Amino acid sequence: MNNGWKISAEWETLDTGSQEERSCFAALGIQANDRWLTEGRDALANRLRQAPLLSAYHLAEWFAWNWWRLRWEPRASNPDWAFAHKMSNIGGGYIWPNITIFSDGERTALLAKATRERIETPFRYITDAAAILPSGKFEVVVDEFVGQVLERLDAQGVGPTNLSCLWSDVIAERGDPELSRIRKLEALLGKQPDDLGEDEVIEFLNSAERFGISAVEEIAADQGHSLASASVSASGLLAAAQRGFAVKPSEMVRLRRAPDSSNRPADIPAWRLGAEMAKALRDQEALGDAPLENVRLAEFLAAEKGIAEATKNTELGISILVHSNAEAHIALRSRWQSGRRFELARLLCDHLMHPDDRLSPATRANTYRQKVQRSFAAELLSPFFSVMNMLQGDYSQESLLDLAQHFNVSEMTIRTQLVNHGVLEREDLDPDAVLQVA
Template sequence: MPVSWSIAAEWEQLDAGSPEERACFSALGIKAHDLWLTEGNDVLANRLRQAPLLSAYHLAEWLAWNWWRLRWEPRSNSKDWAYAHRLTTIGSGYIWPNLTIFSDGERTALISKPTTERPQTPFRYITDHAVILPASEFEAGIDLFLSQVLERLSWAGIEDSNLQTVWSGVIAERKTPALVRTRKLEALLGQDPDSQEQLVDQLVRDIEDLGLSGVEELAAEHGQSGKLLTGDDLREAAQRSGFDASPRDVIRLPATEVPKRSGLTPAYRAGATAARALREHHRLGEGPLTDVQLAEMAGVVRAIIPDVRGGASISFALDEKPTQGRVVLRSKWRTGRRFELARLLGDRLARPPSGALLPATRAYTYRQKVQRSFAAELLSPFEVVDAMLGDDYSMENQQDVAEHFEVSPLTIRTLLVNHGRLAREELETEFETAAA
């Protein structure tokens, strides 16, 4: 497999430290898409270096220990998230790059930021860049680097290191389907291996009724809210605040027009493509969708949108039979409920359900990002939005367009950011807040 990123180590001499550290001291460079993410100013040598002097052993150990979370855990509000995703937390006396790594399940982000210039600091990183690559290529790059470090340890006659123990365990887990399921759920929860067996056991119990993919999204939601919703919680909310739905009556999209899920395709593009295909296939035109249209398309009664009491901490559809189910919307605002209902519709179309539960959460998984993009494009087609705004991107003009399409102004702003009309302030702009 061609790998678009790499961690390269050129071995150097070190006279102090543990045997592992001395053997794996190196000029260590991280490169992605021909860009050095570790470039910086070496104050002592008075020159730029792409590969600063670091401990390849400590980096490899950190990567091995956090492999599952790096591979599956998206951005979250978990209090210890940074320790599993930011190289600056490695420590051990080295000046590590200000590099953050996380995944949405399909694609992995590597975000490099400059470090602050301080007196007496011999190295300052200067790269300010974000790289996105398929998660499969991220895996391949880690495997290659870890094998390089292990070969170096073997060359130095070092056996039974902690790295060898941890990494051999990860390799064995990756070959065992039941352990893959467990480790992935732990990572989505924002937890280290074997640290939250009770939570994982609860999720596993719900898989039979709700489906694996829906339960994985509940695990990822835990990282945002700190609360784990169980099947019992969802059924109670569906009974209390849900509306009758008929999954069979949901509008359809030919399989040939459903975007393929791929690490090569950004989530926002996959969702927008599905929304445009739906409008074109069913000749919905370019204007705003009414509440009646949206409800009919989603297989629910119109009353679900103006009922602004709010139902649960997340929006979701719970299918009981092909002709029977319940839909719960979270928002207490009409524009929010329209957006959430469109998300659930997009979840059915862009990713046909493989279980009874279709959740719309605050998590940053690929599936959730596809939902948000689908909803934004379906409710406010970008080409029309762009034409209405012209060259006037003022907040007042954005507000007028948002009112025309009955969406929030932030939905319009996010469309403009994703299409390059406005500067992107963050790697990902969160559509979820547009619901408010």
């Protein structure tokens, strides 16, 4: 698959508006994987256009204002998420494409949807397409486009502008490791730059010092996902974990032969990496096609036998594996056995991937790390080969429910397996989980 995308601007003439707008009025086209995401029908000219007439200045300003959130914030359900991720909210009197942009940290999604046909609307976008690209490539194209707009403004003798100030701040923040870390945390929490209070910043950084920044960022993404109020303080996480179940880190299962890691995470879908790890573990432990029993799952985590059947849960809204000196504790979110099995498998995956981390969180966020966990858990508990053999082409809800009971997982787990492997269309899954395949 061609993982390329580009933004092209051919300058046009505009007689009204601000200096910035007149200077940067353009036929603006956005392509991803050789498809025009901006293609539409121009009712006034009665023809198709790949690059409608828009304000390149407004688009560049939107990229600059939302850069941190576009780069790091995954799909979320908080109320203002769309304003930072949907181009249709740019405004300025233009008909913007219905393109949504978000990242799981490693890979960036661009989702284009056709707009409704309205008599009074002179331009209607017609593309329905999804493109997934390495987030580094997303950065490069945005940098080039904003640079092109700034050069145009300079050539037209316009400046300084709000865009030049915003972009200078972004470049400076990206070059400052400490400030970059804070901006990333703000983005994961669904906040704009400087929206995070000083006390909150200190709490996050103290937790990062105790558990590592990557694990704390996962918890931040969970809070941003749903405006949760879970504590990220080191003491709060430790207290929650110690109310759970003791485990023995030195006795946890290890992958003797990990999947090929020559590809960077950005080059491999999260679901594929998780599935390959689970297959490797099933082969290593000679699990065959049989369902994974609760006792064996507990053994993998060196936990007490009844951990999957218990109903004790954490009030954090997430599941965690926390190391404290020579001990470790697991606290689970779900009270239901199938949910607890899934969470245990997710924590096992995270421990296998990050064995030196002192905190493994399994959250509701759609980051790359969380998606790897979910795919690993689905494949470990309900291996795809066995699922297909048992379904025999019958994908009815009744068959999926029967199979879910057989493997002691949720129906959604079975359905996600089928979607990830292309057996069912993505639309058959909950829309908020569509980019599990990313």
